[in-house]
Amino acid sequence: MTVTTPDLTALAVGDEVARDEHLITRDSLVRYAGASGDFNPIHYRDDIAQFVGLPGVLAHGMLTMGIAVQTVVDWAGDPARVVDYQVRFTRPVLVHPEDGATLTVAAKVAVIESENQRVRVDLVATVDGQTVLGKAQAWVSLA
Template structure:
């Protein structure tokens, strides 16, 4: 992948694939305090009309951003991020779910030493985060 100090507009700077399991959701619930039962109980998810147990939205957003943090090597170089939740990540009881992230340079300002990285975040070929963007310091 491209070095954070030498990116060009349109460069793919990082790619990651994350495997989420039901155990991942339980661990995240413990860390975040998000104990909504739609994240771990099939019966509750079905009762509210969901297709299955869902990954926490902030977990999905965190994984997407982690892809850029890993590439940069320093979380302090993240200046901001945003995303819209467009489709939930359904986590199958046995198979889990795979979240794929592709990060591309969408704006590069060498004079200011900053860039905007656009993320494509998908699960099973469906976009799960829209308008997903991360602003970074180049140096």
Template sequence: MAILETAAKGEQLLETTLHFTRESLVRYAGASGDFNPIHYRDDIAVEVGLPGVLAHGMLTMGAAIQPVIELLGDPGRVVDYQVRFTRPVLVDASGGAEVQIVATVGEEAGDDGIGRIDLTVSFADKTVLTKAQVRAKFTA
């Protein structure tokens, strides 16, 4: 995309909010095979010391990069994607959870056309993924 070819370090590329529901968690469990009950049963989550049902970390990680992939226009342009999990996303039974994503240019494209996009991923005004970085081909 032309926006990336001319993007400068620190430039915000996108800001969006994702909504997770308990249904999202069940669907992800089915796709991933991760049926740990802390992802769908409040009683079990509380029994093991959690405040409630948590979103799968890999669901949060995968959902966070999706808006960047849409911006890139081709998932094949992603060279590397890494995050550190720092806090869980608590998914309320009725209201779900709102996860905010902000993507900025962390490093302009080099001679190879590859640059870095930094993601700020937060829930309830707290960062849930740190060092969330996407290395991608900025030029088509």
């Protein structure tokens, strides 16, 4: 597999460099729970989620965060190029039992540091038109 590095000279602040949609299903939640060890029942049992005042089963925050950054990783061509990534969780992702939840991610260039050969890519992550991650930013090294 050939990995192509995005061309720093071809980028401008405001450029949308990637956009993707990711379906999160109840199966996704089970798989993530097994991989992460996070078996909190709000992530797989509607009755427990509702008992604690939630509208239903929620996706794990770290799963949502990881899925969102994959859009940048795919654009950058190598996960090692993402040298910093941070988000704020602004809204939980409700995962419908049959339909799941579609996480839409748009990635735009926010800052270009030519001298360091890196860019900051800001992510807008939404479900049903509502932002679920705030201040989502990934620094990508293009060196």
